[in-house]
Amino acid sequence: MARSTRESILTAAAELMRHRGYAAVAMKDLAAASGAPIGSLYHHFPGGKVQIAREALVNAGAAYGMLIPTLVDPHDDLGEAVEALFAQAADDMAATGYANMCPVASVAAEIADTVDELRQATAEIFDGWLDGGAAYFTKRGLPPAQARDVTVALVGALEGAFILARTLRSREPLLVAGRVLAPGYRGVALGAHAAVPG
Structure with a gap:
């Protein structure tokens, strides 16, 4: 089953933060890793990088x-x-x-x-x-x-x-x-x- 763009962004964010932390992950990195255009990041997450990071951490936290x-x-x-x-x-x-x-x-x-x-x-x-x-x-x-x-x-x-x-x-x-x-x-x-x- 294909993941939604939103899920792909959150998964990519969790993986990038796992390796790099928060500050070293830029929106362009999230776009590249998720395969989503930059505009999609802001469409799904109007709060920008902080919102993406928070939601990705909550998802990862549930798994861990x-x-x-x-x-x-x-x-x-x-x-x-x-x-x-x-x-x-x-x-x-x-x-x-x-x-x-x-x-x-x-x-x-x-x-x-x-x-x-x-x-x-x-x-x-x-x-x-x-x-x-x-x-x-x-x-x-x-x-x-x-x-x-x-x-x-x-x-x-x-x-x-x-x-x-x-x-x-x-x-x-x-x-x-x-x-x-x-x-x-x-x-x-x-x-x-x-x-x-x-």
Whole structure:
């Protein structure tokens, strides 16, 4: 099924921001990557680059928010799940030439003090990840406070390890993060598999 022009623009924007951040992506880059004429960008997004970036980040954030539940769901032991999660992230990063970094984190770090509309959008996405992860782990049997703590620890460690892995061109930061975090959760049983939110 063919994507609409609007979807093509948002997909191109997310991919470009994943690699370059926000400031280094120009409207002409979005036009070239999406195959849409410049006029179409403004037709679909009268708010210009900020609107495109915000909507692309929201879409990407929804997809990346599924990462933890999807990778944890097959496991019954939280420690085992944590180690597997970081190992899979390391494999994904290496397979993409260390370019598989979430555009939300790329943009959030860059614009936190310069583009408030995008700072707010990334904050809402992060809040959604934390709330969604906490709800997922609660459904898997963790007490709500622990479920929230686990989610904050995992998201924080993943995002930091992604930056190190991308910069160093190495799987080591992700593998070490998983190896160090996992023992603290080993033996913590996860209940029946929860449906991955969607």
